[in-house]
Amino acid sequence: MSELFDRELLEHAAEVLRRAAQLGVRVATAETVTGGLVAAALTSVSGASAVFERGFVLYHSSAKAVGLGVDPEVSAEHGAVSAAVTEGLATGIIDNSTADAGVALTGYAGPTGGNERDPVGTVYTSALRRGGKVVTERHVFDGDRAEVKLQAVEVALRLLGDQLREP
Template sequence: MNVSAPIPDDAAIHRLSEDLGTRLRAAHERLVTAESCTGGWIAKAVTDIAGSSDWFDCGMAAYSYEAKQALLGVRPQTLEEHGAVSRETVVEMVSGALVNSGASVAVAVTGIAGPGGGSADKPVGTVWIGWKRRGGYARAEVFHFEGDRDAVRRQTVATALRGLDGLLA
């Protein structure tokens, strides 16, 4: 999905995190994050909310192939065949996050924030986001965000948070 929406600022991300926390707390759910291109920004955003220890379990920032394998159970074969920025990888990341945590809800992100690293098939701004509830099926979606590294990462964080809100609806 191509995205050309306004770049969310810190206040917008804070509001999304607060809203998510309210929903998770009310549903007695706990969140785990598995992050590559955002480097832990989603976990930071949600733990900026006072009381997040009631609904946030843990976050894993896994940039390298080795970290994705060790922390999240991504299979070497998946990374070799599809690469780190793929539907297959984000599904394994989000599933592995649930397996390796006490959470009931997970989000995973993997992408190319730039400025380098893009290709014709996967240009800068390509991001896969996966969401999953324990015992359910993973939902994964590809996004093509515009802007510099900060803009791509901000849009990824906000989109991941909105998707979690939708998952809890």
């Protein structure tokens, strides 16, 4: 059986897990646009269960907008795909688990969705370490649905890994 992810992406996932293990912290994910692919990448690495706690997949529009305690007014004002909602999901990871760090993603993988401000390919990614500050990035990726999702996974792993550097 071939691997679901390429070698480079799996190396990124392994590095995130290694950092978490060194720090003695657990990690979790909250995913909309990627539908669990960040969690799948992390759990594709042998030994992931030592530090990967859980993954939340919030796919239906109502779950995206208010999942993990995101205030419905935030979603109404900014949209379900926005920095504000993604940051709320990242905070929700910490509030709804015993994980010490997490990464959240929202976006439009296509071929439909998007708007003038955030076209198809837009992905917001937020990472947070317990007691720290949420870090958020916005990217507009090219490619088809699968390519957008995989690029989003790469960004999520990088941001999560950055949260796992020594303070």
